[in-house]
Amino acid sequence: MSTAGAVEAFDAVDLIRTKRDKGELSTAEIDWLVDAYTRGYVGDEQMSAMTMAIFLNGMTRREIKDLTLAMIASGERMDFSGLGKPTADKHSTGGVGDKITLPLMPLVAAFGVAVPQLSGRGLGHTGGTLDKLESVPGWRANLSNEEMFAQLRNEGGVICAAGSGLAPADGKLYALRDITGTVEAIPLIASSIMSKKIAEGTGALVLDVKFGSGAFLKDIEKSRELARTMVELGRDAGVATSALLTDMNVPLGLAIGNANEVRESVEVLAGGGPADIVELTVALAREMLALAGRPDADVEAALKDGRAMDKWRATVRAQGGDPDAALPVARETHTVVAEADGVLVEQQALPFGIAAWRLGAGRARKQDPVQHAAGIDLHAKPGDEVRAGQPLFTLSADEPARFERALEALDGAYRIAPPGTAFERGPLVAERIG
Numbered sequence: 212m213s214t215a216g217a218v219e220a221f222d223a224v225d226l227i228r229t230k231r232d233k234g235e236l237s238t239a240e241i242d243w244l245v246d247a248y249t250r251g252y253v254g255d256e257q258m259s260a261m262t263m264a265i266f267l268n269g270m271t272r273r274e275i276k277d278l279t280l281a282m283i284a285s286g287e288r289m290d291f292s293g294l295g296k297p298t299a300d301k302h303s304t305g306g307v308g309d310k311i312t313l314p315l316m317p318l319v320a321a322f323g324v325a326v327p328q329l330s331g332r333g334l335g336h337t338g339g340t341l342d343k344l345e346s347v348p349g350w351r352a353n354l355s356n357e358e359m360f361a362q363l364r365n366e367g368g369v370i371c372a373a374g375s376g377l378a379p380a381d382g383k384l385y386a387l388r389d390i391t392g393t394v395e396a397i398p399l400i401a402s403s404i405m406s407k408k409i410a411e412g413t414g415a416l417v418l419d420v421k422f423g424s425g426a427f428l429k430d431i432e433k434s435r436e437l438a439r440t441m442v443e444l445g446r447d448a449g450v451a452t453s454a455l456l457t458d459m460n461v462p463l464g465l466a467i468g469n470a471n472e473v474r475e476s477v478e479v480l481a482g483g484g485p486a487d488i489v490e491l492t493v494a495l496a497r498e499m500l501a502l503a504g505r506p507d508a509d510v511e512a513a514l515k516d517g518r519a520m521d522k523w524r525a526t527v528r529a530q531g532g533d534p535d536a537a538l539p540v541a542r543e544t545h546t547v548v549a550e551a552d553g554v555l556v557e558q559q560a561l562p563f564g565i566a567a568w569r570l571g572a573g574r575a576r577k578q579d580p581v582q583h584a585a586g587i588d589l590h591a592k593p594g595d596e597v598r599a600g601q602p603l604f605t606l607s608a609d610e611p612a613r614f615e616r617a618l619e620a621l622d623g624a625y626r627i628a629p630p631g632t633a634f635e636r637g638p639l640v641a642e643r644i645g
């Protein structure tokens with residue numbers, strides 16, 4: 212709450228009226244609004260009206276930049292210049308089966324580019340990187356800044372929880388947007404993501420902006436606009452930034468969950484794994500390395516010859532995890548088989564994500580635990596020919612009572628067309644923006 216007697220520079224109602232009437236907020240007004248909201252002078256009800264006005268009427272590029280800078284200024288800013296090596300990070304807008312961070316971090320770190328990957332937990336149908344990694348026995352997500360720096364210096368890469376010190380205004384604003392129907396506003400998404408990434412202090416940043424049924428922005432035009440806005444924000448802040456627009460209509464890889472996604476990531480690090488996971492990991496690694504000054508790095512070779520795997524094992528160990536320990540396995544499974552011969556032509560990401568969530572792989576409330584062994588293993592991908600009775604996917608859960616609700620989510624989510632039906636999928640990486 213404000214200090215009694217302190218004189219505030221602006222009145223929140225005036226600012227809300229300006230945005231409501233499609234006006235532009237000045238830099239000073241945005242700075243004050245973010246600061247006053249962070250310290251509790253502007254209340255949630257006023258900020259809700261403001262976020263809805265922004266949702267409906269948008270913001271200019273200048274306003275988005277000011278909002279991003281104001282959110283960065285609300286907290287600490289990290290600085291990796293003392294590491295003596297370039298840094299690169301990746302942010303994904305989130306998808307089903309998206310475990311790319313797990314193989315990507317050690318792959319890029321294997322080339323001497325430090326990767327400070329500050330990550331979050333999942334909420335809703337998209338999983339969180341930390342939840343996945345916590346399936347590794349002993350692995351610890353919460354590191355102090357000193358531990359994080361030490362790991363970056365010694366191992367060259369770290370995946371850990373983003374502390375609450377980075378852009379705290381965003382934490383408060385994001386929680387408000389979540390309950391006021393204002394998450395999907397491009398100025399608010401762009402400033403939210405980029406304030407955290409710029410405050411994190413990475414030198415280079417690659418954005419994996421998803422489009423399609425399993426993405427939170429469904430159509431590619433909106434994703435493109437988001438990507439362009441974020442790339443500009445990054446560059447304005449001196450971060451070498453580019454974005455890939457990638458298809459999230461179909462789950463990525465064959466594993467959706469936590470422990471099974473770690474297992475699949477380790478397969479990729481061992482030189483195998485599903486083709487789409489390898490393709491996206493390699494594409495993002497090339498982008499990160501190019502932005503960090505290593506355009507000629509042979510990333511495929513580092514997956515095949517064990518360099519990326521060695522880095523994975525070292526970084527897991529550094530955070531208390533045992534890379535050789537058995538990962539959790541669910542108590543119950545339920546396999547769904549093909550009803551007829553044909554070609555699998557549809558496998559919608561969103562319902563598969565919701566089903567995995569209902570099995571216990573995700574959480575409905577921030578404080579809920581996840582079940583690390585719960586999830587879905589796909590046995591066929593769109594374009595595959597299947598025979599009647601052949602397994603299509605297996606659900607795993609600790610409580611069999613969860614299967615029914617998961618199966619309800621999957622009703623109509625996949626389709627088998629008659630044998631010989633032609634199938635063509637668009638490219639996984641649709642565009643590069645940078």
Ligand code: URA
Pocket residue numbers: 304385394399400401403404
């Ligand atoms: N992720 C974020 O960090 N912020 C958003 O607004 C949306 C996704």
